Amino acid sequence: xxRARPRxxxxxxxxxxxxxxxxxxxxxxxxxxxxxxxxxSTFTLWPxxxxxxxxxxxxxxxxxxxxxxxxxxxxxxxxxxxxAAALPAAYAFSRYRFLGDKHLxxxxxxxxxxxxxxxxxxxxxxxxxxxxxxTHIAVALAHCLFNVPLAVWILEGxxxxxxxxxxxxxxxxxxxxxxxxxxxxxxxxxxxxxxxAFFCFMFSWVELLLSRTLTSVDAKPIAAxxxxxxxxxxxxWGVLAAAGVLTILPGAxxxxxxxxxxxxxxxxxxx
Amino acid sequence: MNDKTVNQKAWLLVLPVLALVAFSAVIPxxxxxxxxxxxxxxxxxxFPAGLEWFEELLASxxxxxxxxxxxxxxxxxxxxxxxxxxxxxxxxxxRGAWASVCLVLMSLPLLIPWNVVGTIWQIFxxxxxxxxxxxxxxxxxxxxxxxxxxxxxxxxxVMDVWHWTSxxxxxxxxxxxxxxxxxxxxxxxDQASRWAVFRYIELPKMSGVLMIAILLRFMDSFMIYTxxxxxxxxxxxxxxxxxxxxxxxxxxxxxxxxxxxxxxxMYFLVILLVSWVFYTVMTTxxxxxxxx
Numbered sequence: 001x002x003r004a005r006p007r008x009x010x011x012x013x014x015x016x017x018x019x020x021x022x023x024x025x026x027x028x029x030x031x032x033x034x035x036x037x038x039x040x041s042t043f044t045l046w047p048x049x050x051x052x053x054x055x056x057x058x059x060x061x062x063x064x065x066x067x068x069x070x071x072x073x074x075x076x077x078x079x080x081x082x083x084a085a086a087l088p089a090a091y092a093f094s095r096y097r098f099l100g101d102k103h104l105x106x107x108x109x110x111x112x113x114x115x116x117x118x119x120x121x122x123x124x125x126x127x128x129x130x131x132x133x134x135t136h137i138a139v140a141l142a143h144c145l146f147n148v149p150l151a152v153w154i155l156e157g158x159x160x161x162x163x164x165x166x167x168x169x170x171x172x173x174x175x176x177x178x179x180x181x182x183x184x185x186x187x188x189x190x191x192x193x194x195x196x197a198f199f200c201f202m203f204s205w206v207e208l209l210l211s212r213t214l215t216s217v218d219a220k221p222i223a224a225x226x227x228x229x230x231x232x233x234x235x236x237w238g239v240l241a242a243a244g245v246l247t248i249l250p251g252a253x254x255x256x257x258x259x260x261x262x263x264x265x266x267x268x269x270x271x
Numbered sequence: 272m273n274d275k276t277v278n279q280k281a282w283l284l285v286l287p288v289l290a291l292v293a294f295s296a297v298i299p300x301x302x303x304x305x306x307x308x309x310x311x312x313x314x315x316x317x318f319p320a321g322l323e324w325f326e327e328l329l330a331s332x333x334x335x336x337x338x339x340x341x342x343x344x345x346x347x348x349x350x351x352x353x354x355x356x357x358x359x360x361x362x363x364x365x366r367g368a369w370a371s372v373c374l375v376l377m378s379l380p381l382l383i384p385w386n387v388v389g390t391i392w393q394i395f396x397x398x399x400x401x402x403x404x405x406x407x408x409x410x411x412x413x414x415x416x417x418x419x420x421x422x423x424x425x426x427x428x429v430m431d432v433w434h435w436t437s438x439x440x441x442x443x444x445x446x447x448x449x450x451x452x453x454x455x456x457x458x459x460x461d462q463a464s465r466w467a468v469f470r471y472i473e474l475p476k477m478s479g480v481l482m483i484a485i486l487l488r489f490m491d492s493f494m495i496y497t498x499x500x501x502x503x504x505x506x507x508x509x510x511x512x513x514x515x516x517x518x519x520x521x522x523x524x525x526x527x528x529x530x531x532x533x534x535x536x537m538y539f540l541v542i543l544l545v546s547w548v549f550y551t552v553m554t555t556x557x558x559x560x561x562x563x
Contacts, residue, residue, distance in 0.1 A: 121522045
């Protein structure tokens with residue numbers, strides 16, 4: 001049997017699947033380039049009256065574009081905090097056996113499993129009482145709830161792949177722990193750090209419930225800004241669609257940079 | 272991997288994570304436990320209520336109905352996404368530029384903020400301005416996800432399949448990548464059928480990552496909130512009010528702290544129990560593989 005036939009079958013399957021994935025996104029992009037009059041009056045597969053006015057609205061109005069800035073600030077803060085805290089812990093889990101290590105590991109994972117809805121109200125009270133309500137750091141810390149366990153899990157998988165002899169050789173050569181970790185160990189697991197950072201970024205970026213509960217004005221994320229505008233200003237479909245498209249872009253950029261590592265990150269099964 | 276040395280000082284390395292997670296998990300959780308056994312008439316005056324809330328909730332239809340809908344939803348999306356994801360993974364190109372394109376495009380839905388996913392489908396499904404809704408209406412199908420029970424469920428399920436099947440597919444794909452070519456060559460020499468190759472080579476190699484995929488999809492679908500909330504708002508009536516939606520309604524909408532807290536705890540325990548079973552199965556499977 002020739003190998004050509006199954007290949008064609010695969011290509012058809014993949015094309016259909018990608019088409020299914022892209023159709024809603026295409027429709028959103030299509031709408032973002034139309035005027036509201038066109039959206040509501042006629043049904044067109046392609047914008048007849050191509051306009052960038054919706055994007056201009058967003059990019060010139062601070063109450064819109066500050067949403068993106070806020071989101072990016074707390075996502076980056078969260079990624080840095082998560083990775084910085086997770087690195088030594090993952091090292092400990094991958095190298096040493098200590099009292100209660102297995103229970104501790106599972107306990108960390110349970111936080112990844114906790115429904116954000118359970119934590120929304122207590123978080124609101126906790127951060128209000130310590131005066132962190134409506135700050136970027138509050139959202140960044142709240143997202144640590146699920147991102148730190150995740151980062152530990154991913155990094156531990158990568159660190160297990162580094163032979164222990166390397167640590168021992170470095171100590172014999174007189175490296176201190178800190179210097180060894182920064183100069184030798186971290187470069188070795190650079191791709192692991194990249195994958196972990198990618199997933200932290202992703203989960204912090206897509207989360208809405210906690211970030212909406214913990215902010216009101218100063219740190220309001222773009223996702224929440226969108227929800228408000230839908231209900232307040234009626235149905236400005238064009239601007240809504242344009243805002244949606246703009247939230248997809250950062251994710252698409254990040255994916256593009258890590259595309260070669262995604263498969264490896266998934267291969268470790270540590271998502 | 273049994274060459275780990277015993278070192279209690281490793282606790283120092285874990286300490287930052289411990290402090291961070293304790294601050295963002297243990298303290299809030301204690302607050303929840305605290306509320307669940309108290310009653311209040313407002314003004315921050317609390318008095319103990321014992322297990323009253325738990326008993327009340329266990330006797331009420333509200334929670335059981337939400338739980339029933341939640342279980343049905345999770346079961347349906349798992350039954351669709353896992354086989355479909357495996358099927359897609361088997362059909363993905365192995366290498367080359369086309370493989371990169373597939374990877375990037377497939378990951379795209381995973382990185383869209385959840386309420387935007389909801390918005391996309393809300394627009395897509397509208398009969399007046401949405402491609403899907405308009406097409407269905409053109410075909411003469413009576414489709415309106417804000418009023419019809421079946422349409423609402425179909426929309427929410429198709430949306431979840433759209434959003435998350437790629438995750439299962441990417442995990443399965445990673446599992447497939449780890450199979451050496453020699454296995455396939457051996458199968459060819461034995462003249463194994465396509466099904467035999469799948470059943471005895473590909474499926475066992477994928478089983479580990481698939482367990483993780485199922486675990487993740489179970490957890491996340493059980494916590495789903497934003498997407499159905501944006502699309503259907505829990506309606507029509509209460510038809511798509513899943514556990515998280517009901518909980519947020521109770522806690523932040525009606526501010527019924529006691530019942531909401533009791534609800535949270537039971538909700539969390541269900542997830543914890545199922546996840547623990549999965550996790551145990553996973554680690555034993557891991558250990559078995561390690562010994563081979």
